[in-house]
Amino acid sequence: MAVTEENPGYKWVGTRPIRPDGLEKVTGKARFGADLVLPGMLYGKVVRSPHAHARILSIDTSAAESMEGVKAVITGDDFPDLAANGAHPSDVDVANNTIARDKVLYEGHVVAAVAAITREQAEAAAKAVEVTYEVLPHVLTVDEAMADDAPLLHEGMITKGVDPAPEEPSNIASKILHERGDLEQGFGEADAVVEREFTTKPVHQGYIEPHAAVADSNSDGRANIWCSSQGHFQMRAYTATVLGVSPGTLKVTAAEIGGGFGGKTVIYLEPLAVRPSQRAGRPVKLVMDRDEVFRATGPTSGTRIKVKMGVSKDGKITAAEVWMAYEAGAFAGSPVGAAGMTAIACYDIPNFVVEGYDVVCNKPRVAAYRAPGAPMAAFAVESVLDELARNIEMYAIDIRLANAAVEGTQAAYGPKFPRIGFVETLEAIKDHPNYTTELGPNQGRGVAAGFWFNAGMMSSATVHVNENGTATVVTGSPDIGGSRQSMALMAAEELGIPYESIKPVVADTETVGFNDVTGGSRVTLATGAAVVDACRLIVEDLRARAAKTWDVELDQVEWVDGQAQHVEGAQPPLSLNDLAAKSGRTGGPISANASLNSRGVGAGFSTQLCDVEVDPETGVTRIVRYLTAQDAGRAISPDYVEGQMQGGVVQGIGWALNEEYIHDTEGVMENPSFLDYRMPVASDLPMIDCSIVEVPNPAHPYGVRGVGEVGIVPPMAAVGNAIHDAVNVRMTELPMSPVKVLEALNAHDE
Amino acid sequence: MKYVAPSSVEEATSLLSASPSAQVFAGATDVVPQLRAGRPAPELLVDLKKIEELVSLKSDDNKWTVGAATPTAYLTEDEAFSHEFPGLSEAAGLIGSDQIQNRSSLGGNLCNASPAADSVPAMVVNGVRAVVAGPSGTRVLDVSEVVTGPGQTSLDDDEFIVEFEIDNMPARSGDAYLRMIPRTEMDIAVVGAGARVTLADDGSIEQAALALAAVAPTVIRIPDAEDALVGTTADDATLDAVAAAASEACDPIDDKRGTVAYRKQVAGVLAKRAVLIAIERAEQRNGTN
């Protein structure tokens, strides 16, 4: 671990205890989304479009309704028409993505749902729903969607962010632009200029647990929902919108979650379970299979990106021009905005234009995926930077050091950076033995860096001290990356009691204050700060109770090592245990709530060093060695920080080498299974070496920045740069599959 | 759908004859995923694993006998077998994962009739014979005669494979199997290549067999490459000819797993590499058995 500021004597923060959810998970007791079974529960099945783009002419549910065991069949008409009601366009999109109304916009788009007594009956009934379609021409990529005569997904889509607004509708939902300085002048000052064009494919988050929801409606209109989600408050809001009810009528409980990576911040199933449950008066369960997960959830955008950059002989970047188009899938909202802000954020560049387009096409609506938008842009920019470094004969790390953003640098997207740790990650790579390990034949080494904002947003926490002096820490942030351990470690540090005495809990929407989704690497930062605030309120309360017990002023009482101590030692200390046991006589139960809107995020940087070996005759690339250095601010739980760093890298390696959505010419996905959607398997990977950098975030009580996302930003470029180093071909298309690498090698040989 | 587990070959054939829609299975590692994926269910599923001779691995002075439903893990774990047929053993060891190999069988791998089945090229180059049982007794087929196209075999509906016979590996001989997958496991061969060679006393190649998987509707032999090898020491020019003949013999498709051009090129590469490994093994088995 590369520590830039010593741990100031923490007892719990920074340790590696046993995870609080470990036992239930390894013994199979943890309840995931699909595990809940309620008395009288019905099984639902969703009917999906076989077409990429079609008008729904009619849906005949009569045959399905009359089948044995069938209790409810619903279609888009069973939900309020939000567009007609004048709802916000983004809410209309959420509703129309949940269940199609007039048109289906991608293969897998929901058109109806059924609920029946058994799963088999539901499946049979789903097949019996007769949908008549008028098939429409479709567009699958940004190139097709942006073509002049492209068929339109949304007849009223006028590009936002263009002045004056275009008169004609198109598939371009919006345009973004960031500029500074004078490009022409910048390129004029350059001694080397490289211009390249890159394409990437949609890739899925690949969480192991498919989406699942159980809904149980009451006759008074209230409903309980259990689901696999990264944010049950968000699920409640979306579901209420789609159903046209008040959020307060829904109680949502987040099940234990089997991965999300951003893909479980949106709704798919919840309203489709509630509505039939209302009809049938019985609980309804909906669980996707893997095929549905691929066809209808996630993924992140496929892209086309052009980058032109110039450097002077001494390695200073003089100008950068970035053009990018991101697939949004069926509805506006690709992460091109974040892509535009992150693309060159690692560097201090005087002259640049970053232009981006959010483009709809007939594929599933994209969802957030770890540092949404940033990885594709980094693939392009970091590949070009690699080439520039070679052109001026500078080391890859050194060209990055020469341009690295530091405290005070004005980020390309606007604000000035506070204290950040990018340079420290570059140095951590240089200091690691992997940097100088000798390479074998056909092996190559690549470097790439990445930036991610990290989010803050809103969180709440409640801390209860139990009668024996242990504590329960309640938050509303589903734990997808180990946050319960981090909450417990921070609470242990604050309260001065052992980690094992603290039980961290994720509560439902009625048991704890509002929490935004678990996403944006925000939970340890923002929910963690709420936990710290609540613990500090508890400590204040405990000091007051000790003062009262001793009949002294509050300032005579300190809280040290889990006990109230008199500053002059005039009284024997009172432990948390003592105070808790006597709480009835000192003011009642000891508990505190804290809610906050985060006080300040800390940007995250990662630099990675990848060694590959390329088989020049088959184009197969194997990862030989991989090092990731990331600024965590402070690693509250180093085990989980490393887990996040490694996880991001592994997903990035999959994205780099083999993962891609493959569609046939009709727009039907051809590889909706883990057999043919090739995520890496364990034997594909070496142990990912981690170097945790700690440059504390001044805005968090323990210096936390957030670590969940930036790790996935550099890998594609790191792998591509390593392939170039190994076999001298520049890969500009993802995935860099054996087929593509061999094609590139063949072309190079000619 | 009904499940039966007969305990003898005769019982099994009579069940098959009596039921027009019956299907045998061994490990069911193909059958179950196919049913789950929506393939129409047969009326009767006949489990072959309760028939003793179908789950066994035996050798005598002349040959090995492998029960058709024997888990392929037997082949990788039996030291004598994997020493004698390292290529076939490695091919069996590539099927899926440890869990899959505890169930998957040679009979299932062959009769599922996937062009990409890993054990099949290794069986073909080793001249493996299939003993087929039917209502009127047994017949013996060369493994290369069993599969006729993707998902198609030459067996009648009421026939099944009882066991495989593999003649002992001659002296100065060796086999090898290589497959190309983008990952390191849990994937389907984009190209597979099996090779076997027997060397003459002077070290030149006396006999050669080469077979490719996943590049044509069935596993194919490459006679041109075999002819090119015989009488040579597999010098570079010969190996280039082998690679060219292998690429030429391919009749692959473009699909999500690979392109025609890629499969052809890599078929040549793997054929060449498999031959080299087989030669190395043959040299090590100099004069011994």
Ligand SMILES: Cc1cc2nc3c(=O)[nH]c(=O)nc-3n(C[C@H](O)[C@H](O)[C@H](O)COP(=O)(O)OP(=O)(O)OC[C@H]3O[C@@H](n4cnc5c(N)ncnc54)[C@H](O)[C@@H]3O)c2cc1C
């Ligand atoms: C996760 C996974 C990974 C896999 N990886 C690979 C791989 O890497 N390489 C590979 O080649 N395969 C792979 N497979 C496919 C499968 O495991 C193999 O084809 C295996 O050898 C099939 O054997 P089985 O005994 O399970 O066949 P079963 O499923 O029992 O049967 C397959 C077919 O053969 C027929 N059959 C079975 N036994 C006989 C018999 N004695 N006589 C006549 N017909 C018979 C059945 O009717 C059926 O049509 C994989 C499968 C899974 C699920």
